[in-house]
Amino acid sequence: MPVRRSLAVESRPCAFEAWWEEVLSALEAQGFSQDDIFAVHLALEEAFQNAVKHGNRMNPAKKVMIDYTVDPEKVEVRMTDEGAGFDPGRVPDPRVGENLYRPAGRGLLLIRSYMHTVEYNERGNSLRMVRHKSRPVPKS
Amino acid sequence: MAAIQPRINVEYTEEATIIAFTDERILEDTDVRALREAVESIVEQAPRIHLVLDFRHVKFLSSAVLGLLIRISxxxxxxxxxLRLCNIHPGIYEVFKITRLTNVFEIYEDVESATQSFSPRP
Structure with a gap:
């Protein structure tokens, strides 16, 4: 049975843990591997911190809306903040030149690396991410 | 070996100062800030330090920690x-590879090989 939930989470960096435990339980119940869980954990952590710090700017009056579905094949998460949004295409590539030594852009790079689908809405304040369950490697 | 809060263990040997992160997960700003203050206080007091950061206990970290490591470096x-890093869990090593920080940091398998890699002191 797919698990579907919608939450409104307060804009505090440490609020991640409370709702992550729910997603983790759903992933384990659907048989996702530890590698999948590591990937989803990292992507959601980075997305949530971006929403809280850059989107809502730690404003306690603002929430991060999270909608997630976990089914036997995939996990899909939409995360929406109440900020002005941003253009993900203008975030510098943190792997290039002097950017290696700057703090910006690594979270977004990790989200794109660990999730199979990453899409922003036009305003840039809502992110949809999907990761498909890894197939077990067949024994030779 | 001295314990600083619950965050790091510090060992001083003839060849190097070895700092082991003791938390399994390093995520929140408060964790990162506590680590920064603890490690920087050691670095500030030791010019020409041979520093090994041991990740043997760490199973999960966020990009905020990568920024911290660059600052320390x-x-x-x-x-x-x-500076040398060592004992990095395979999942976390992948994070270093994706971000190309494998080009920035010298990463070794264990404390012994990291310690032996330092230039001889004059």
């Missing part, structure tokens, strides 16, 4: 020291 090299 800059400070160490400004002070003419040298």
């Amino acid at each position: 800059k400070r160490v090299y400004e002070q003419e020291g040298e």
Whole structure:
């Protein structure tokens, strides 16, 4: 049975843990591997911190809306903040030149690396991410 | 070996200062800030430090920690020291590879090989 939930989470960096435990339980119940869980954990952590710090700017009056579905094949998460949004295409590539030594852009790079689908809405304040369950490697 | 809060263990040997992160997960700003203050206080007191950061206990970290490591690295090299990382869990090593920080940090399998890699002291 797919698990579907919608939450409104307060804009505090440490609020991640409370709702992550729910997603983790759903992933384990659907048989996702530890590698999948590591990937989803990292992507959601980075997305949530971006929403809280850059989107809502730690404003306690603002929430991060999270909608997630976990089914036997995939996990899909939409995360929406109440900020002005941003253009993900203008975030510098943190792997290039002097950017290696700057703090910006690594979270977004990790989200794109660990999730199979990453899409922003036009305003840039809502992110949809999907990761498909890894197939077990067949024994030779 | 001295314990600083619950965050790090510090060991001083003839060849190097070895700092082991003791938390399994390093995520929140408060964790990162506590680590920064603890590690920087050691680096500030030891010009030309040979510093090994041991990740044997760490199973999960966020990009905020990568920023912290870069900051520590800059400070160490400004002070003419040298920095090595070691015992990095495969999942976390993948994070270093994706972000290409494998090109920035010298990463070793264990504390012994990291310690032996330092330039001889004059």
